[in-house]
Amino acid sequence: MVEFTDYFNREVTPSTEYTRTSFKDSSDYPKQEEFIISAKDRKYDRQYFSMYQYRFKNLKERIIGNAIQKWGDGTKRVNGQTIVKQDKILDITSGKLCWVVGTVFCDLKDKLNIFQDVEKGIDDVLPLVPDSYVGDDENSMTTMLEDESGRAILHNEEFLSKNILVTGCIVGVLGIEISAGIFEIMDIVYPEASPQKPLTLKASEGKGKVAIVSGLNLEEGVDADLKLELLKQYVTGSLGSSEDSKTASSVCRLIIAGDSVKPIKEMSDRSNRDFVTTNNYGSKNISQYNPESLVKFDEFLREILVSLPVSVMPGNNDMGEICLPQQPLHKSLFHSNARYLNGEYLERLTNPYWFNFGELRVLGTSGQNVHDILKYLSKNTTAAPELILKIMESHIKWQNFIPTAPDTLYCYPFDNSDPFTLVDETPHVYFVGNQQQYASEVYTYASTTTGNSGSVRLVSVPRFSETGELVLLDLDTLETEVVQISL
Amino acid sequence: MTMSASQSEVEYLASTLIKNEQPVTYQSLSRELGVHVNHAKLVLSEFYEKNKDKLTASFVITGRNSNRTLIKLSRNEETLENDVAQFDRVTTIHIYCVHSKQVIFSNNEIAFEELKHPIDSSKTEIYIKNGLIKGPTVKEVEKSTLPIPTPTKTSATRPPASVPTSTAAKPAKSAGITSSYVSRKQAANDKKVNTLSNYTSRKEESKRKPVEQASSGYQYKSRKLDTKTPKERVIVSNHGPDDDVEAEDDFVPTSKSASKKGDLEKLFEDEFSDFEDDSVLDNAEPIAVDDNIVNEVEKLEVNDETASQTSPQITSRQQSTEPESLPEKEEEEEITQEVDEDGYIVTSKKARPSAKAKATSGKKTQTNLMSFFGKK
Structure with a gap:
């Protein structure tokens, strides 16, 4: 020593x-x-829509490429069901295994909401950003997938807790619509990396x-x-x-x-x-x-x-x-x-x-x-x-x-x-x-x-x-x- | 330890550490005496060893701990052993700061002490010689092109003063009627300058002296500059106009907004010229509508008929506006408004000037009024 x-x-x-x-x-x-x-x-007089649209357009093609590779379109079968590609969220038919590309949107209770501010008349005040957007009731949190045609609620708690999905990401999801508007998510595909x-x-x-x-x-x-x-x-x-x-x-x-x-x-x-x-x-x-x-x-x-x-x-x-x-x-x-x-x-x-x-x-x-x-x-x-x-x-x-x-x-x-x-x-x-x-x-x-x-x-x-x-x-x-x- | 401190170093340490009971770090010693940092470390630890009874020291341990480089400051010699135990491998231990046992210095105070020896960027060569890592050469901006910071200039040239001025000007404007009056007079004034050179020159002459006198009455202007600006603004730095070229280039003010601003400024200017006029009227010879002048004006008009700029209608309006304004001015001239330190407008009536005004112009105003009504 x-x-x-x-x-x-x-x-x-x-x-x-x-x-x-x-x-x-x-x-x-x-x-x-x-x-x-x-x-x-x-x-600052523009809409944010154009930014989202650009993001969606750019990443969609890259996701489709990856998804075709992974899931195919009517070429692969899982549990006796053929996987098909749906172009739009609105096209999803209940009970059929399919995949679709869309933008994730998370609806959380404590997210800042300009409409609420306008309603209360405090929209001229810069709101305090909360420490968490999740409200007291964590079950109230919904993750949705949307495109220009419509929205579907993503369901499968276990899957969603393992894979982080937040508002604004563009992903391809594989799953089945189990009831009207609710899509059971089974797998996910991300865009092809640049x-x-x-x-x-x-x-x-x-x-x-x-x-x-x-x-x-x-x-x-x-x-x-x-x-x-x-x-x-x-x-x-x-x-x-x-x-x-x-x-x-x-x-x-x-x-x-x-x-x-x-x-x-x-x-x-x-x-x-x-x-x-x-x-x-x-x-x-x-x-x-x-x-x-x-x-x-x-x-x-x-x-x-x-x-x-x-x-x-x-x-x-x-x-x-x-x-x-x-x-x-x-x-x-x-x-x-x-x-x-x-x-x-x-x-x-x-x-x-x-x-x-x-x-x-x-x-x-x-x-x-x-x-x-x-x-x-x-x-x-x-x-x-x-x-x-x-x-x-x-x-x-x-x-x-x-x-x-x-x-x-x-x-x-x-x-x-x-x-x-x-x-x-x-x-x-x-x-x-x-x-x-x-x-x-x-x-x-x-x-x-x-x-x-x-x-x-x-x-x-x-x-x-x-x-x-x-x-x-x-x-x-x-x-x-x-x-x-x-x- | 083979290192031996020079006479001057020992003297410095003795006086600072023992006599003045100030802390000395190796860095402050190096900067104070212009010696190499490592030399300073050695000298300091030698001095500490010799005066252990009076002094206490903190140490820096460098080395590795699991997967990271660790730099640990050890409060004193007692904690050193424990601190060393945190290391997997020790590179070196050297003295950091020495101070008298009598006084306890917190880390903050020692850091503050370090800040007392800021780097002087003109002496970079010396620092490099004394252990500073030589950096890549700086493409220096030439001193001449560097804007010289002049905090005083800001207070003088920047418009902060204009903010209070606007408040001072407000009450005068509040009458509502005056604002419309202002613009009309302004127009008339411009015309005057263009055409009736004789007439205006006389007014200018008479104006000058009283304005200077009157300026003493507007003390608030200068007071504001002295007291307010430093209180409200802490100028982190002030770059000259060329420095902001980049930003200013980007903002190309539209001519519309520029002209708007110009109008605004004119408005305020006019507010002041209004005041000045008052003081002129107080003390000066009767200049307003004397029959002579009206005649003179009319004569001139006749002569100037070829001049396209002046139409007879405008001049006639000018004549009527002048007297119209007078009663109002009379009221104003006795009242002085000052903006006090808190930004409140203090309105007070001044006895002396009004008396003076009465003495000199009492009769005159009467005639003016008369002539005004008489004309109508």
Whole structure:
């Protein structure tokens, strides 16, 4: 047993200098602009229908391909019944085994409902988003499948509890209509996955690592968080031994995935939410943000930016708009770092964002999409890391990573497009920020039609303020590693 | 330990730690004295070893725990053993912060102490020499193109002042009749400038001095700027106009809204010009419709008949509007309105100016009224 004093000041030598691995990708990647909506194009006078329609059209074909492969149309028999394809939900005939493609709709008791608000006359107040959409009576929850012709209630509790289905996903279901309007679901088919960019992983390439951190939750006041200080010192290389500095120097970029500042406390507790009315000019309309914490965030970045390029994504609690995709934070918030703003050194990104590291495609969100789906699940479910990974896996299966927008997540009304649908590309790495715990796994999928298979590295990035954890993603091997700072 | 601290380092540590009882972290020591962070760690731990009776230290342990890299801060030497037990493999243990045993510092306070030594981005070279990882070169924005933040400028140029002004202007407008009157006068004024150069120039002359005097009466304008702006606005940062080019480019204001805004502004301007006119009328020589001037105007019109812009109808209306406004102004001139610190409009009657006004223009107004009614 080595006495711990032997470790004192081991490898602490005042001579070594480290140069950071820098990874610069000059190739043009149009998807980086995917979620940017220019100010003059921000028109809110459109209907969301067009977005749903686009999603349905795009994914339907891809589902039919997979479904034909799996179930066939009048070619396969199960238990003496022939499986037939129905084009429309309305065409389903009672007692006959068939499959049909449609959009899932979940009717939950506590979902926000604009009609109720209008009825009560409170539609000018931004409603408080509930912690769960499921009401007290969990049996009141109904999952339906709909298309332009009609709706059918999906029935089979066991199946539905195993397979997550939320509003907005497009799926193909196999089953029998057992009574009028009720469809007993037996199997499910997801859309054909979009192709992945060919990627060759070479461990020796030395692209370095990216550090992903989320939920810094900087606060105002003198209560500075020592963890943040240690984080700064770690990523800039002054903390620990030469070995630690060496690891830190392999980090080529820090991605901050949302929730960098904490909203004012009283605001979240306040039962009287009058201040969020559409009356933006009244005395009751108080800012949710403390400018001090924004200044602190700016200062925090300044300490890091001397050594490490940073990308900042807005999150739910940041000073951005409520609608997804969230646009980059305003440059005024990075006042003391203005000199870094013009290059790639300090990137202000959208949420979600498609990162591009050479051939590697990384899709990241600040976590709202996962949090929202958790609200669809039974109240007793805890946000265990396995569940988070299952939700993320579902995102890839559905080929849509924010299906609940625009139903329960505020969203910009896209005209005949849906950037949240994986139309032409599946990422290699997909991360979500602001989760309770770190989790990571590789999700491998096989395409039935083309025989292509792919794998997506899923990473759930925890809130730093609660866990003190940041995630290092190796760009060469796609391995992830957690660095925990503990007090 | 072979490392020996230099004289100045020991002096600094002794004075900060023992005399002033302030905490010292390896980072603050490195930044304060411009030494390598690892050198600072060694010096600090050496100093701590020698003064263990007076000082207490916290440590940083780095290493691995199951599948993660763990960085653990250990409160003091007693907790160190327990903390080390959490590790599967320890990379290093080094001193983090040293402070006097007499004073207990919370983690927050130590973090706050760290914040007292912010990085100075102009000295990056020194930091790199002292253990900071050298980052990729920054494509710096040229200093000259960088907008210089001037928080004072905002208070002066930004329109926050216009918000209170509008409230101040409101009561005058509230009469309802005045608003229509305003626009008519405005139109008349414009015409005057164009055509009747003689006449207007005289008015301008007489206007100038009183306006300056009168401005002292409108103290609320400046007070607002001083007291209100800093209270209500915390300017996180202020970028110059060029910095927002991107955003401004995107917003192409429609000419319609621009003209609307222009109209609005005019409205307020006019409200003020109204006041100014009052003060002019208070102190200045009688300028309103004297028979001479009317004659003069008429003469000019005759001369200017070729000028297409002025039609006789307009000028005649102008004549009638002038006197019409007078009685109203008389009422207003005795009342001063100020916006106090709470944003309330305080209306008070001023005795002195009104007396003055009576002394100078008492008779004049009477004649004006007479001439007004007489004409009709």
